[in-house]
Amino acid sequence: MATMSDVWVGLPWPVQLIAACFVLTATLLITTRLNSLSHSWPAAAGKGHEPPIAPYWLPGIQHLAAFLLDPARTFRTTQSKYKDSPYTLLMGNVKFHVFGSPSAATHVFARSRTFAYEPVTMSMLENGLDLPVADRVHFQIGLDRANSAEHAKGFVVQNHNVWLRYLSGEPLDDLMQLFTRHFHQVLEQHLDMKTRGWQTVDLYQFLRKVIFDTSVLTFFGPRLAQIWGPTMWKDFCLFNDATYIGVRTNLAYVLQPRAGRARERMLRAFEQWLTHDSEGDWPDKDKYWNEEWGAKMNWERDHLARQFGLSLRGRATMQASFLFAIVLNAAPMGSWFTWVAASNSDRLAKCRAESSKFLRPSKSSRFDHELDIDATQLRGSNFMQALWKEALRIGTAASPARVVMEDTELEGYVVRKGSVILMPTALLHHSDLFPRADQVDTERWTGEDAIVQQRSKSIRTFGGGMGMCSGRHAAEQEVIGLVSKLITLFDIEFEDSWKDKFHFDPRSLGIMHPAGPPMVRLKRRVL
Ligand code: HEM
Structure with missing residues (x-):
C-alpha cells in the first residue's frame, strides 16, 4: 500500500511547490491567529490593562487590510464582540485603541498635551x-x-x-x-x-x-x-x-x-x-x-x-x-x-x-x-x-x-x-x-x-x-x-x-x- 511519502514523491514538482506554499501559509496564518487570540480576551476597566487586541490573521499587516477596505464595518463588527469595552486594532505593529464613547472623546479632545493632534497633521503633510x-x-x-x-x-x-x-x-x-x-x-x-x-x-x-x-x-x-x-x-x-x-x-x-x-x-x-x-x-x-x-x-x-x-x-x-x-x-x-x-x-x-x-x-x-x-x-x-x-x-x-x-x-x-x-x-x-x-x-x-x-x-x-x-x-x-x-x-x-x-x-x-x-x-x- 502506498504511503503518504510515496504519494508526495509521485506528484509533479509544480504541484509539490503549490502544496508546500499552501501548507506554509496556512501554518503562518493559523499561528498568527492563535497567538493574537491569546491577547484578545476582554479585560475589565480599572485593572491596569490595555484595551484587548482584536484577533487577526495576517502578520505585519494585522487589521490594516480590513480597515482600509471598510473602516466602518471593521469598527462595528469588532465592537459588537467587545460590547461596551474599548479594543485595539493593530496596523503595521502600531496600536490603535478604539474608543466609541462620547465621554472618552470629550476627555481626549480636552487634553491636547497627552493626546496630540500635531503628528496627525504631520502625517497628512x-x-x-x-x-x-x-x-x-x-x-x-x-x-x-x-x-x-x-x-x-x-x-x-x-x-x-x-x-x-x-x-x-x-x-x-x-x-x-x-x-x-x-x-x-x-x-x-x-x-x-x-x-x-x-x-x-x-x-x-x-x-x-x-x-x-x-x-x-x-x-x-x-x-x-x-x-x-x-x-x-x-x-x-x-x-x-x-x-x-x-x-x-x-x-x-x-x-x-x-x-x-x-x-x-x-x-x-x-x-x-x-x-x-x-x-x-x-x-x-x-x-x-x-x-x-x-x-x-x-x-x-x-x-x-x-x-x-x-x-x-x-x-x-x-x-x-x-x-x-x-x-x-x-x-x-x-x-x-x-x-x-x-x-x-x-x-x-x-x-x-x-x-x-x-x-x-x-x-x-x-x-x-x-x-x-x-x-x-x-x-x-x-x-x-x-x-x-x-x-x-x-x-x-x-x-x-x-x-x-x-x-x-x-x-x-x-x-x-x-x-x-x-x-x-x-x-x-x-x-x-x-x-x-x-x-x-x-x-x-x-x-x-x-x-x-x-x-x-x-x-x-x-x-x-x-x-x-x-x-x-x-x-x-x-x-x-x-x-x-x-x-x-x-x-x-x-x-x-x-x-x-x-x-x-x-x-x-x-x-x-x-x-x-x-x-x-x-x-x-x-x-
Ligand atoms: C462638511 C465639510 C467639512 C468637514 C466634514 C470637515 C472636517 C474636518 C476634520 C475632521 C478636520 C480634522 C479635525 C481633527 O483632526 O480633529 C478638519 C480640519 C480642517 N478643516 Fe475642515 N471640514 C469641512 C469643511 C471645511 C471647510 C469648508 C473649510 C474651510 C473653509 C475647512 C477647513 C479646515 C481646516 C483649516 C482644518 C485644519 C484645522 C487645523 O489643523 O487647525 N474645513 N476638517
Whole structure:
C-alpha cells in the first residue's frame, strides 16, 4: 500500500511547490491567529490593562487590510464582540485603541498635551503633500505648548489661530457673501439657467466641480486657475482620489504615478502663485479679500510661514493643504445634503419654506437666479440646523485620531506612549442614543433636554479640541446655503436606484462620497 511519502514523491514538482506554499501559509496564518487570540480576551476597566487586541490573521499587516477596505464595518463588527469595552486594532505593529464613547472623546479632545493632534497633521503633510524634510521641524510637537504669548507659540498653533480668526464672525460672513456671488457665476457655466426643460446631471460630479471652482475663486482669487492652467480640475481629482491611501503613505503617489505628477503640478502652481510680491504688506484698501491673494488669511498664513523660515515648497504645501481641506468634505456633503433635503417630499416642503426665510433675491442684476443669504437667519433656522446635524451624523466616515504622548489612563484602561486613540464616528454616531440610526429623523434634535445635549456631544464630524475643523462654520453656511438655493431654484428628481437610498462609499476620509453616480433631473422652478 502506498504511503503518504510515496504519494508526495509521485506528484509533479509544480504541484509539490503549490502544496508546500499552501501548507506554509496556512501554518503562518493559523499561528498568527492563535497567538493574537491569546491577547484578545476582554479585560475589565480599572485593572491596569490595555484595551484587548482584536484577533487577526495576517502578520505585519494585522487589521490594516480590513480597515482600509471598510473602516466602518471593521469598527462595528469588532465592537459588537467587545460590547461596551474599548479594543485595539493593530496596523503595521502600531496600536490603535478604539474608543466609541462620547465621554472618552470629550476627555481626549480636552487634553491636547497627552493626546496630540500635531503628528496627525504631520502625517497628512508628510505623506499626502510630501512636505520637504527641512520644513518638518515646524510641525513637531513640544516646541510651543507651554508658551502663552501668541508670538511665542509655534507655527502649528499660530497657523491654526489665523484660520480661526478668519473663518468665524464678520470675516467669515464677508467671505461667504463673496462665495455666494461666485457660486451664481460658476453655476451659469455648468447648467443652462435659461431653459425650463429637464436637465440630467451626475449630482456628485456636478456639485464637486461647482464647489471646487467656487472655492478656488473665493479663497485664492482668480490667479491660481490662470497659473495652474487647463489641467487644474483633473489634477485635483487625481490627487484627491489617491489621498485615501495617500494620507497614510507617500507610496500611493509612487504606485499611481499620474496622481504623483498631478500633485507635483498642483504644488508648482502654488509656488508660482506665491512668488508675486509676497514680501509686501496687506494693502489698507482691501479688507478681507483681494485679487492677488484671494482671502486675506492666505496672505497672513504665508507671512507667518515666511517668518518661520519655511521653504517655498513648504509654503506651497501649506496653501495646497488648505485647498484640500476646503474641498475634500464640502463636495460630498453637497450631494448628500441635497439628497437629505430633496429625496422626501415632507422634508423638501419644510426646507423650501425655511430657505425662503434666509434667501432673498439679490440686488445685483447680473443673473435672474441670483439669491443672497442672510447668515443670521440661516443660523437661526432650527429645522435646517437639525437637518444639518442628521446629515453630518449619517454621512460621516471620519475617525478623529490623536497620538498618545505619555503613558496614561483612559476610561480605566492603560494607553501607552506612541499608540493612537481612534474615535470612530461609525460608533459615536450610531450608538444607542440614536435609535433607527440609519434614518434621517430631525425630531432627535428638538427640545433642550439632556438627551439632545448628549446627542450633540456625540457628533464628531469635525473632530474636537485643538485640531478641530476651523472651517466648520464656513462648511455649514456654504453647504446649507448652496443646497437651499438648489432646491429653491430647481425641481429635483432622483433616478430610481437613488430615490429611497443614498449609496455611500465607505472608503472615504471624512464625509462619504457616493458609490456610483447619483443621477438627478433638474428643472428651473418659477419663483
Ligand atoms: C462638511 C465639510 C467639512 C468637514 C466634514 C470637515 C472636517 C474636518 C476634520 C475632521 C478636520 C480634522 C479635525 C481633527 O483632526 O480633529 C478638519 C480640519 C480642517 N478643516 Fe475642515 N471640514 C469641512 C469643511 C471645511 C471647510 C469648508 C473649510 C474651510 C473653509 C475647512 C477647513 C479646515 C481646516 C483649516 C482644518 C485644519 C484645522 C487645523 O489643523 O487647525 N474645513 N476638517
